[in-house]
Amino acid sequence: MSRIALLQMTSGIDPDANAATIVSAINEAARRGAAMLFTPEMSGLLDRDRERAAAHVVAEDDNPVLRAVRAAAAEQGLWVALGSLAVARADGRWANRSFVIDAAGSIAARYDKIHMFDVQLASGEAWRESAAYVPGEEVVTAETPLGRLGLAVCYDVRFPALFELLGRQNCDLISIPAAFTVPTGRAHWHLLQRARAVEASAFVVAAAQVGEHEDGRRTYGHSLVVDPWGEVLLDMGGEEAGLGFCDIDLARIAEVRRQLPSLANRRPLPTSQ
Numbered sequence: 001m002s003r004i005a006l007l008q009m010t011s012g013i014d015p016d017a018n019a020a021t022i023v024s025a026i027n028e029a030a031r032r033g034a035a036m037l038f039t040p041e042m043s044g045l046l047d048r049d050r051e052r053a054a055a056h057v058v059a060e061d062d063n064p065v066l067r068a069v070r071a072a073a074a075e076q077g078l079w080v081a082l083g084s085l086a087v088a089r090a091d092g093r094w095a096n097r098s099f100v101i102d103a104a105g106s107i108a109a110r111y112d113k114i115h116m117f118d119v120q121l122a123s124g125e126a127w128r129e130s131a132a133y134v135p136g137e138e139v140v141t142a143e144t145p146l147g148r149l150g151l152a153v154c155y156d157v158r159f160p161a162l163f164e165l166l167g168r169q170n171c172d173l174i175s176i177p178a179a180f181t182v183p184t185g186r187a188h189w190h191l192l193q194r195a196r197a198v199e200a201s202a203f204v205v206a207a208a209q210v211g212e213h214e215d216g217r218r219t220y221g222h223s224l225v226v227d228p229w230g231e232v233l234l235d236m237g238g239e240e241a242g243l244g245f246c247d248i249d250l251a252r253i254a255e256v257r258r259q260l261p262s263l264a265n266r267r268p269l270p271t272s273q
Helices: 013-031 051-054 066-074 154-158 158-166 182-200 253-257
Strands: 001-006 037-038 078-086 094-101 105-114 119-121 127-128 141-145 149-152 174-175 203-206 210-212 217-219 222-226 232-235 242-248
Touching: 001 013, 013 037, 013 066, 013 242, 066 078, 066 094, 094 149, 105 141, 105 149, 154 182, 158 182, 174 182, 182 203, 182 222, 182 232, 222 242, 232 242
Parallel strands: 001 037, 037 078, 149 174, 174 203
Antiparallel strands: 001 242, 078 094, 094 105, 119 127, 141 149, 203 222, 210 217, 222 232
């Protein structure tokens, strides 16, 4: 068995406060024997007021949250899948960027969210992520103590082609950090996470934002761990932030793939003329 930790957060508009929450979770996760900690999308700053947020969106090398997390990971000897941070690019636009940080505090992988959350919900909520963020263009995996980890972020979960590519790379786990809205979460969160796990015959680890945030939004929570058969091993609920733990049996991956070898059974589909 391998133990993983998930941090369900109610991130706010102060990066220093958010960093302190993550560092505390790193310390506790290490103390309780986790091999890796997973945090949500926008762990370092959740602020829909982009003019106000701009003061805190800096280049990767200058990001205080990333710096604090790397230092804490090195101090505790713990791997961290830092769900995502808002990072300033050289062209003045922003990236919604995930990081995998190893036990020495080095960055083992980076992934920029590919699919932008540009939606108009019936509830009246409207989001246009592409107004500030540039979508990524690369599918990313990282070798970790838990095996090969595939990276995705939030809205990516709705696009099976990305997970087809991650499946072809034989990922053992897929991280899908999120800040899901409540209406879309109630309708689709569990369904989509379980589907992605079954399709890839892999564990899905989805650390999520939860509750009422300083910027006025509300997020769904329900951080999940789903096994390769689609069974939910951990659901942290939709009310409170906190640290959750799940013991996963990595042998389950090979067991499921032997029983139902969907990855091996895939065939190329004809293209339309």
